[in-house]
Amino acid sequence: MKNIRQRYILFEIILPPKAPAMEISQELIMKALWDSLFTLFGQKKTFNAGLWMIRWDSMHRIGIIRVDNVSKLELIASMAFIRKLEGVPVIFHSRKTSGTVKKTLKRWREFFKTEPPKRDFK
């Protein structure tokens, strides 16, 4: 059996310049991702993936999502198929995949020049 490890995907959501001001919540993104993954790959892949949002910055619309190493490509593929969030056209753009949170946070600071938010333990 393949050794399962974690992968952390740094992604951003691109909105149209004239999009209505909307707060994209963590729950909304997770629901869209679950739906897209479920539609494309079915129940088995979806429950195996072990999706978890590690960080989410709703102001800059940047986040880090955790997934297992086997389902990494499936998650990125399902991200590509999300075209709308609450009727507003969006583009999910994955920037970097890493094996540790520390490295992903380092890339966050490097790419976006913003400080990632503290982890929410809710």
Add this chain to the structure above:
Amino acid sequence: MYFNSCIPWDADENKFRNLVDLTFKCGYQGAFVDFSTDKEYRAFLDSGYFSKKRPRLTFPLSINSITHYRSELSPLIVFPRITLEPKNAHVLKSDLAKWVGRRCIIAVQSTDKTILEVAARDGRVDMISLPSMGYFKDLSKGIYSLIKQNRIYIDLHFGELLTSYGNKRTRLLRNYFKMFKQAKPFSHRYIFGSGHTRSEKHLWSLSGPREISAVLTSLLGLPEKHVKMMVRDHTEQLALLFLKRDQHLFIEPGIEIVDRKDKEEKE
């Protein structure tokens, strides 16, 4: 270096600027700007996105030489591309004679089998574009063989897959699957771009190269090596081909200048 195989030219400068910025944000470093008329081609050359004068390059050429074509106006390196949609084979031939001397990549798009066959035979055609499902049905094994023989690129658009839903998407995936079985990705030169078209429904359907690679690997089960060829390597090759043609490095068929020494260097 990732190139988007097709972004449409827009006479409205703001719209085009937004599209270029969005393409850059999605992770592309270059793009082929698509137009269909002579007027649009001239407007593009006058726009400042593409240098009118041929930049001076240092030899030997590599993929980094492409950066000399970057203009101050845009973060992307843009190259012109004309998509011909001829009504019959005679029109195609006259169109090719008209466009072959100009600074652009020539793509042909048609649902007619005869036109596709003529295009696949013609060495002047750089690319056969298959933007949607309707264009697949006329491709036969013979045409694929000609395409392979003449080293023509097959341009596929991801936008179509993104904008289709339900069983239409499944059929499209099946078509791709059949196509990759008939014409193997390691022997044929596929280009899988984001495929942004002028159509209203495709206006917000750009996706980055990472996403396209992930879809091809996970959904269609292609090996990562072939996917990289489709998404990155072939577009780079096409850009280099354009650059060589633009710099008049092809003297005769089969003869190409690969290095040039300055007079001072010789002395």
